[in-house]
Amino acid sequence: MNFSEVGLLALAVYVGILLCVGEIANRSRRNLSPGDHFLGGRDLGVFVLFLTLYATAYSGNSLLGYPGKAYRVGFSFIMATGFMMAIIVVFHILVPRLRPAAVQRGYVTPGDFVRDRFGGQPGGRALVLAVAVLMALALANFLLAQLKAMGEVASLVTGDLIPYSWGVVGLAAMILFYETRGGMRAVAWTDAAQGILMAVGLITLLGWLLSGSGGMEAVTLEVARVRPEAVAVPNAIGCANWLSTILLLGLASVIYPQAIQRIYAARTGRALSQSFAWMTFMPLLTTLVVTLIGIAAIPRLDLAAGAATDGVMPVLLREWAQQGTLGQAAAILVFIGALSAIMSTADSCLLSLGSLLVRDLLGQTGETAAQTRMGKVLAAAVLIAIIPLALERDLTLWRLIELKMELLIQCVPAFLMGIHWVRQSAVATLAGLLVGTAFAVGLTLMGTPQWGGVHVGVIGLGLNIAVVVALSVWERQGIPGDTPLEELA
Amino acid sequence: MRAASKPRPDLGWHRSTTRGRMLHISACRTLVKTMPRASGNGNPGRTRRLGLRPVLLALIAVLYVISIPWYRGDDQELRLLLGLPDWVAVAILCYALVAVLNSVVWMRTPIEDDAPLSRALTSRALTGGTKGMGAPGTGRPTPDPGDSTP
Numbered sequence: 001m002n003f004s005e006v007g008l009l010a011l012a013v014y015v016g017i018l019l020c021v022g023e024i025a026n027r028s029r030r031n032l033s034p035g036d037h038f039l040g041g042r043d044l045g046v047f048v049l050f051l052t053l054y055a056t057a058y059s060g061n062s063l064l065g066y067p068g069k070a071y072r073v074g075f076s077f078i079m080a081t082g083f084m085m086a087i088i089v090v091f092h093i094l095v096p097r098l099r100p101a102a103v104q105r106g107y108v109t110p111g112d113f114v115r116d117r118f119g120g121q122p123g124g125r126a127l128v129l130a131v132a133v134l135m136a137l138a139l140a141n142f143l144l145a146q147l148k149a150m151g152e153v154a155s156l157v158t159g160d161l162i163p164y165s166w167g168v169v170g171l172a173a174m175i176l177f178y179e180t181r182g183g184m185r186a187v188a189w190t191d192a193a194q195g196i197l198m199a200v201g202l203i204t205l206l207g208w209l210l211s212g213s214g215g216m217e218a219v220t221l222e223v224a225r226v227r228p229e230a231v232a233v234p235n236a237i238g239c240a241n242w243l244s245t246i247l248l249l250g251l252a253s254v255i256y257p258q259a260i261q262r263i264y265a266a267r268t269g270r271a272l273s274q275s276f277a278w279m280t281f282m283p284l285l286t287t288l289v290v291t292l293i294g295i296a297a298i299p300r301l302d303l304a305a306g307a308a309t310d311g312v313m314p315v316l317l318r319e320w321a322q323q324g325t326l327g328q329a330a331a332i333l334v335f336i337g338a339l340s341a342i343m344s345t346a347d348s349c350l351l352s353l354g355s356l357l358v359r360d361l362l363g364q365t366g367e368t369a370a371q372t373r374m375g376k377v378l379a380a381a382v383l384i385a386i387i388p389l390a391l392e393r394d395l396t397l398w399r400l401i402e403l404k405m406e407l408l409i410q411c412v413p414a415f416l417m418g419i420h421w422v423r424q425s426a427v428a429t430l431a432g433l434l435v436g437t438a439f440a441v442g443l444t445l446m447g448t449p450q451w452g453g454v455h456v457g458v459i460g461l462g463l464n465i466a467v468v469v470a471l472s473v474w475e476r477q478g479i480p481g482d483t484p485l486e487e488l489a
Numbered sequence: 490m491r492a493a494s495k496p497r498p499d500l501g502w503h504r505s506t507t508r509g510r511m512l513h514i515s516a517c518r519t520l521v522k523t524m525p526r527a528s529g530n531g532n533p534g535r536t537r538r539l540g541l542r543p544v545l546l547a548l549i550a551v552l553y554v555i556s557i558p559w560y561r562g563d564d565q566e567l568r569l570l571l572g573l574p575d576w577v578a579v580a581i582l583c584y585a586l587v588a589v590l591n592s593v594v595w596m597r598t599p600i601e602d603d604a605p606l607s608r609a610l611t612s613r614a615l616t617g618g619t620k621g622m623g624a625p626g627t628g629r630p631t632p633d634p635g636d637s638t639p
Contacts, residue, residue: 075577081584082556089549089591096600101610103602117610216572224567231574233561242557269600277595280588288581422609 022178070294074230
């Protein structure tokens with residue numbers, strides 16, 4: 001059997017396993033409530049929780065976008081390890097207060113917190129809607145990136161026996177099936193297996209690359225010879241961009257709806273803190289590894305700029321597969337690991353999107369089976385609507401990530417400030433969100449995604465926070481006996 | 490002595506006809522609730538641990554600043570450390586330290602599901618109440634009046 005046929009067989013086995021897991025998860029459900037379907041009955045233990053957090057956080061962007069970006073910019077993309085770790089640091093601001101509230105108040109979606117915190121105030125309903133719209137757009141964007149990556153990997157692993165478009169449509173249908181049947185349980189269980197596959201595959205690939213290149217020092221010297229700018233120290237604008245990227249991704253990723261829902265889905269608060277204690281090491285085992293893979297590819301490959309650089313990882317794997325039977329088997333393992341990472345993120349996005357549309361956008365906050373069904377139908381509709389966009393192959397995955405983050409980061413004051421600052425009002429939060437979003441999206445559309453290396457989303461967040469603070473303080477000044485700066489809860 | 494003058498909680502003591510007083514299970518629950526909590530503010534060990542938490546988080550922030558090569562001129566020649574450009578090796582070492590410290594902080598962060606909620610959520614005068622969310626302590630959402638489904 002050649003590489004393409006082995007790849008096709010491996011893909012078929014993998015998809016078969018996913019479908020079985022979906023069915024087993026379906027039989028394990030306790031009832032048809034949104035809490036059971038979207039949060040797995042709030043019963044995820046440390047092991048599954050850790051692996052589902054891991055597999056969800058590391059996606060097609062991590063496996064294809066990051067090596068591509070590292071290949072384009074060189075060693076300065078080591079910042080990626082920092083921003084992935086920053087997510088687990090920033091969770092300290094949110095999780096210890098959000099988790100008890102989620103358990104005691106029965107939250108299912110991120111919007112449930114916003115409704116609980118701001119819903120009864122003037123402007124509260126509009127704020128819930130605005131946050132939901134931004135989150136839905138970001139999730140749809142994220143889902144689009146995963147579908148594109150799924151099509152690419154399916155086409156590559158099977159040597160185009162499954163074309164890109166069939167890969168997108170077929171794998172999307174698989175996800176829809178097991179996610180609809182098994183809900184969060186199916187997603188978390190498949191994520192656990194996918195996380196293990198991904199980590200093993202990546203570390204094996206890096207080992208092969210370094211051993212074949214004479215070690216890290218030889219790789220660095222070769223990169224310096226072939227492309228000196230790839231080893232150059234970033235200038236002041238590059239350093240500002242480094243910090244800005246850490247802030248952008250560290251803050252915005254905490255607001256991922258699928259990440260917040262895993263905070264709700266944990267069996268206990270202790271399981272959650274233990275999972276995060278493990279998760280904090282994963283950027284060293286994943287992001288750092290994919291960054292070094294992208295850098296090690298600089299002297300080996302000559303890819304055109306733009307979307308083609310997202311193909312760094314697949315091209316390396318094809319090269320590896322030509323080294324013999326062992327290389328072929330290992331390359332297939334990494335390919336399936338990459339596909340796992342992508343599908344695990346896509347299924348989490350889809351699950352979150354369904355719950356978010358029903359509860360936060362349509363305002364159906366009960367615990368009935370009808371709402372679960374509606375969530376499934378809406379998620380399917382969104383998935384079908386996104387597929388035609390995914391068939392366009394021109395946009396790079398990295399740009400898709402950045403666009404999504406510019407939107408998500410504007411929700412930060414509603415969550416990270418709102419859970420601590422008693423006096424923050426709904427109107428002020430809504431005004432800040434609108435100002436920040438208009439600024440970030442406006443400048444991005446005008447072709448200015450950064451100022452002096454700082455992302456417009458981060459500058460927009462600064463404006464957003466200034467508006468929230470100024471308006472909240474100003475509003476409270478009119479209330480007799482209210483001290484405006486009696487701040488933190 | 491002063492504590493004795495305070496009203497006592499109903500400990501649920503029952504008078505048995507044959508064996509005198511016995512402790513009802515609800516009494517145990519009430520008693521546990523009135524005792525200083527093992528992981529609460531009354532535990533000096535926990536106070537020490539929480540005191541260390543901000544220090545470790547501040548240290549993490551410092552490591553993040555150091556990880557960015559502000560300190561290097563962009564015209565300097567390539568210097569290797571651990572097989573990598575020196576500024577890259579410094580960044581990776583910083584991130585490795587951040588991982589260790591952050592892991593320690595998470596292990597020292599007790600997240601209790603029944604902990605008192607943030608004032609931002611309980612201060613109804615400010616939040617204006619809630620709709621569709623569960624009553625505290627139930628873990629279940631209350632029915633939404635606007636929800637017509639059974």
